[in-house]
Amino acid sequence: MSENTEASVRAEVRAWLEANWNPELGLVEWRNKLVDSGWGVPHWPKAWYGRELSAGLIPVVDEEFQRIGAIGVAKAGIRTLAAATILAHGTDLQKEKFLRRSLTGEDTWCQLFSEPGSGSDVAGAVTRAELRGNQWVVNGQKVWTTSAHHAHWGLLLARTDWDKAKHKGLSYFIIDMHQPGVTVQPLRQMNGHASFNQVFLTDALVQPEFLVADVGDGWAVTTTTLMHERRGADSLRSWAMGSDRPGRAYDEERAEIATTMEPYKWYPQRAGRVDLILPRARETGAIDDPVMRQEIAKLLVMSKSAEWTARRARTAQEQGRPQGPEGSLGKLVSSYIARAAARLHTQMSGANAMLTGEDSPMGGVIAEIFVSVPATSIAGGTDEIQRNIIAERVLKMPREPSVDTIKPFRDVPRNVVA
Amino acid sequence: MKFSFSGEQEEFRSNLRRFLTDRAPTKEVRRLMETDVGWEGAGWRALNAELGLTAVRIPEAYGGHGFGFGEHCIVLEEMGRSLLCAPYFATTVLAAGAILNAGTEGQKQALLPGIASGDTIATLASTEASGSWEAAATTLTATPSGASYRLNGHKSFVLDGHTADLIVVLARAPGTTGEAGLSFFTVAGHAAGLSRRALKVMDPTRKLARLEFQDVEASLLGEADAAAAPFNRTMTEAAVCLANEMVGGAERLREDALAYAMMRMQFGRPIASFQSMKHKQADMLLEVELAKSAAYYAAAALDDGDADVAATASLAKACASDTYMQTAIHAIQIHGGIGFTWDNDTHLWFKRAKSSEVLFGDASHHRELMMRNWAA
Ligand SMILES: Cc1cc2nc3c(=O)[nH]c(=O)nc-3n(C[C@H](O)[C@H](O)[C@H](O)COP(=O)(O)OP(=O)(O)OC[C@H]3O[C@@H](n4cnc5c(N)ncnc54)[C@H](O)[C@@H]3O)c2cc1C
Numbered sequence: 001m002s003e004n005t006e007a008s009v010r011a012e013v014r015a016w017l018e019a020n021w022n023p024e025l026g027l028v029e030w031r032n033k034l035v036d037s038g039w040g041v042p043h044w045p046k047a048w049y050g051r052e053l054s055a056g057l058i059p060v061v062d063e064e065f066q067r068i069g070a071i072g073v074a075k076a077g078i079r080t081l082a083a084a085t086i087l088a089h090g091t092d093l094q095k096e097k098f099l100r101r102s103l104t105g106e107d108t109w110c111q112l113f114s115e116p117g118s119g120s121d122v123a124g125a126v127t128r129a130e131l132r133g134n135q136w137v138v139n140g141q142k143v144w145t146t147s148a149h150h151a152h153w154g155l156l157l158a159r160t161d162w163d164k165a166k167h168k169g170l171s172y173f174i175i176d177m178h179q180p181g182v183t184v185q186p187l188r189q190m191n192g193h194a195s196f197n198q199v200f201l202t203d204a205l206v207q208p209e210f211l212v213a214d215v216g217d218g219w220a221v222t223t224t225t226l227m228h229e230r231r232g233a234d235s236l237r238s239w240a241m242g243s244d245r246p247g248r249a250y251d252e253e254r255a256e257i258a259t260t261m262e263p264y265k266w267y268p269q270r271a272g273r274v275d276l277i278l279p280r281a282r283e284t285g286a287i288d289d290p291v292m293r294q295e296i297a298k299l300l301v302m303s304k305s306a307e308w309t310a311r312r313a314r315t316a317q318e319q320g321r322p323q324g325p326e327g328s329l330g331k332l333v334s335s336y337i338a339r340a341a342a343r344l345h346t347q348m349s350g351a352n353a354m355l356t357g358e359d360s361p362m363g364g365v366i367a368e369i370f371v372s373v374p375a376t377s378i379a380g381g382t383d384e385i386q387r388n389i390i391a392e393r394v395l396k397m398p399r400e401p402s403v404d405t406i407k408p409f410r411d412v413p414r415n416v417v418a
Numbered sequence: 419m420k421f422s423f424s425g426e427q428e429e430f431r432s433n434l435r436r437f438l439t440d441r442a443p444t445k446e447v448r449r450l451m452e453t454d455v456g457w458e459g460a461g462w463r464a465l466n467a468e469l470g471l472t473a474v475r476i477p478e479a480y481g482g483h484g485f486g487f488g489e490h491c492i493v494l495e496e497m498g499r500s501l502l503c504a505p506y507f508a509t510t511v512l513a514a515g516a517i518l519n520a521g522t523e524g525q526k527q528a529l530l531p532g533i534a535s536g537d538t539i540a541t542l543a544s545t546e547a548s549g550s551w552e553a554a555a556t557t558l559t560a561t562p563s564g565a566s567y568r569l570n571g572h573k574s575f576v577l578d579g580h581t582a583d584l585i586v587v588l589a590r591a592p593g594t595t596g597e598a599g600l601s602f603f604t605v606a607g608h609a610a611g612l613s614r615r616a617l618k619v620m621d622p623t624r625k626l627a628r629l630e631f632q633d634v635e636a637s638l639l640g641e642a643d644a645a646a647a648p649f650n651r652t653m654t655e656a657a658v659c660l661a662n663e664m665v666g667g668a669e670r671l672r673e674d675a676l677a678y679a680m681m682r683m684q685f686g687r688p689i690a691s692f693q694s695m696k697h698k699q700a701d702m703l704l705e706v707e708l709a710k711s712a713a714y715y716a717a718a719a720l721d722d723g724d725a726d727v728a729a730t731a732s733l734a735k736a737c738a739s740d741t742y743m744q745t746a747i748h749a750i751q752i753h754g755g756i757g758f759t760w761d762n763d764t765h766l767w768f769k770r771a772k773s774s775e776v777l778f779g780d781a782s783h784h785r786e787l788m789m790r791n792w793a794a
Contacts (some may be wrong), residue, residue: 027495070516121684188756190750190765291782339747344488346772347780351549351575354773357618366621370772371765374750375758382754386696404686415683 005313009057013039013064021070023247027256031104031259040073041104043164048087049103050097056318071246071253074105076264078147082109082155083232084228086174089213089221094174098153108260110151111229113141115224117415119144119387121228122157123219124169124404124414127201129158135204136173138181141198144379147263150199151177156206160215162410169409170218181205188302195263198266229380230331269365270372271334272341274303276365285347297349299340306333324353326393332386335377343374374375422720423492431492437469438500444763447623451766454616455581456625457504465504466536472510473534477518480530486721487655491713492660497620498666498774500774501623501766505539505578511659512577512652513540516586517656519648520602520640522645528586529604539607540584543573543629544649552589553649553758554596558631560589560603562753567603567638579627580616583607587631588641588649595647603636610634621773623766653733658720661713661734664774668709668742671767672702675749682754695752702745709734709741729791732784740782742771 022030022378035049036347042061044050053061065072079102086094101107118124123139127140130221138158148154154175161169177181186194192331214219240259243250281296306329313326346353346369349361377383391397404412423431441461449459465471473492490510497506514533517526532538543590548555558571569589579585585607591599605612611634617626630759641647676699679690689695716734746768750757759763775781 114755118684120689124684190758190760190762190768192760345775347782351545351551351776352778353776354575354624355617356620359618360620370620371769374747374768377751378754378758382751384692385753387694396706402685412685412686414456414686 004053004057006057006060009053009060010064013042013061014067016138016368017064017068017070021068023069023249025249027071027249027252028104028106030071031246032100034073035100035103044087048099052170054318054320055314069243071249072244073103074256075259078109078151078155079105079107080112080232081111081225081228082153082174085155085221085225086213088224089172091209093209094212100172105256105260107152108147108150110148110154110197110199111225112145112148112154112156112175113225114144116141116143118306119337120382121404122222123170124412125157125170126414127154127156127158128162129160129171129206131160131208134208136208136211138173138175138204138206139200140201141369142201143198144187144196145199146196147186147260148177150260151185154182154199155217155225155356157218160218161408164216165407165409166405166409166412168216171215172218172221173206174211174212175204175206179204190374191266191269191368193266195266224380230386235286253304264408266368266372269368269376270338272338272373272376273345273365273369274299274337274341274388277341277344280345280361280366282349284348284350292344292348295340295344299337299344302333302340303337304336306330317392317410325390328386328390328394332383333381334389335386338373338376342370345369419715419722419724421714425554427489427492428783430489431496434469434496435499438496438502439541441500443456443603444766446627447503447766448503449688451582452620454625455512455682457581458599462504462539464636467507471506472536474622475510476514476534480526482530484536487658487717491659491717492746494663495666495713498663498770499670501667501770503623503721505581507540507618507659508541508577508579508582509533509539511656512542513582513584513586515652515655516542516602517639519651520645523638525604536591538584539582540576541576541578541582542579542586542587542588542652543576543579544588544651545575546572547574547628549575551653551783553600553646555593556588556590558587558589558602559592560601561592561664563635563679567636569603569605569634569636569732571631573629573631574606574617574626574699575777578625578626579629580614580625581607585612585629587636588645589636591643594643596678600640600645600649601642602645604639605631605634605636619773621769622772623770627757642748653778654728655720657731657735657784658713658716658727658794660774660778661709661731661738662717665706665710666736667767667770667774668745669739670747671742671745671790672699672763675702675752679752680700689752693696698752699750702748705741706745709737726791729788732788732791736776736781736784739772739775739784745773746771751778 015040020033038051042051042053043055043058046052061278083102086098108249113122115125116126131138154177156173156175157170157171160171181202183200187196187198188194217405242254242341277296309326310330335339345366349366352361357364360367392399440542470483471493473482474485474493479482491634497753517529546557558569560567560569569587585605587603587605589601589603609630613630615628617628680688682689708792712734716730718729749764750768753764756762
């Protein structure tokens, strides 16, 4: 292993970017170059487009991209979870077929886990997959599927054995969303957007080589996907906002943000927009109100300490030490931050908090924060589920007696879904 | 002070609840909230023809039923529960309140019977773009012109201001400041020089408008330069009435969330069987019951002519504001993913909770008003 230092990595990535970055390249052409160079996902294995760089050096690479204004690989959305899951559990064939096109942004993904009857209890899925001849045939319904209307591929959790206990009868598939057996229906959210969907699977087909891991191992693979989703929910997450610079690659990135990334348009608002708290406090005069100052300060204390907790977790990971409890807290604290920020934003807006759209502060951004923040404590695992995980897995507190994991799944009581 | 409802009041409430369940199901709320007007004549007439609701607190001398705030607040609580879309609050609490508190005998005779019968839709325009709820912030001016006045300026956040037939306007004499020089005026909704625009509202069940006044002819309501006291009194009444409306909404959310938790299964058992769900529901019950007690007490204090009523009104509004919003946050959380959808009704109350929290001043504003009364 070569000795990578901050200085050597910085020099190397800077030299490569200076020689190769060209805003007049097509977006996919540029990202393919990036994938080949190893600088697109430098923390990934060398065998798969990476450089095995430690996590602690990633910010150095990011800084150099920002310095020159270079666009990175496609990072936001479910494709990140798909890539991480396939990297961890996929076959070489699956890695070959899916990783590169996810990084270039050519493939868009969705996560087909939640069902009308099972959300917190993802392992209670009743969508069934049966091997008929040489194909898996899938029947069932998924719900809250973000981006399904743009997705080429879906990460599918389905039941393959009803006689085994709940977690043992599940398998994990990659399903082609563009086939007659898959119907996607948008669902409107309380914030007016329709970024998630219902997905109906009626004799939908999956080729045998798109089973991830073994039959019956679906739960372990699902856990990997969920772990990445929950980690990603921490306060270090940033969403591609696009750049206003001229150039073909920038144009195409802007187009990507407007189309396949459109479902995520409100995601910054759902996190509470802590970045807007001080500017709004100055604009509204709340900054001079001693009571408001205290509330603002409390939020900043929480958001800064959460950011540093996430950094501690990253540093532990980078040093190859086992993650301490700090790694499990990011998603939960992000809910608290989002809620406190939404409250402050509306409070600072006074009577204007009753308005929306062009009549309202920041052209509707404040109203959108208020009506989007409730998603944060639900999506990707509710606050209650996060607390259970922290209590039972991190603190090792006794689990509740289980009524659903010990008998064959077909005998477990569940919701009657129409 | 009275701490329970009478048999007649309980009966009135259950009739009302049945009527509203029937006439204002959320399907109807959703239909009306999508319209610009926000309500419909037929539904409004039924409220009055069948139950005489606009007449409840108007004295018999002016064509009303002469009940007190106790009964008026029962109506508002039930309307908050059902999210009825109607210009009821603007007409019966704000406009009728200002007329009762400020008007001369002749003006009451002239204006109140139309409100009592439901023929007149009315509102109060006091707040301006500054968003301040205080009388002293008024900038719209009234200049004498013959026997009447001319109004110039603007009003904003006016409840049902784009549809009201009669608008009570708070204005000041040019050159005055603070609470001096303030008077109430009445203006016809279609008066020349008045332009009205519905604002885009976050809570579509509560319509607000912006009004521009350009030499609008207006009649003085009550005594000139003496509107501050009756305005403040009207705001005290409005805070109490809104607090009662709010606890109705909060209780509905609490009950719906409980019913959902009892029915929804995860991990092979009802989610209501998880201790964290039980604790949340117990906290919600506690908060809603406290807020109901404060709202009921404040209504009784108004009827009893309690000297401390301004502080009590603020207490009730502050308590209802925190409780309604917190209950709405819990209610969405208990519903999980379905609670975040448009088709689930929870967000209708979630948005109403916020618009109610803000309307007439948020919880910190009212806590401060309460302290000013009590710390003096
Ligand atoms: C914006 C958004 C995007 C989403 N995107 C996707 C997606 O792309 N793909 C996908 O598969 N899913 C997605 N989801 C679904 C999400 O993962 C689920 O909504 C979530 O896991 C909760 O499940 P549920 O909705 O069935 O609620 P339920 O599980 O029914 O929960 C209802 C309530 O019960 C509580 N509860 C449940 N179990 C327990 C327990 N053991 N202890 C204490 N309390 C408990 C919950 O905390 C919650 O308050 C999305 C959701 C949202 C809001």
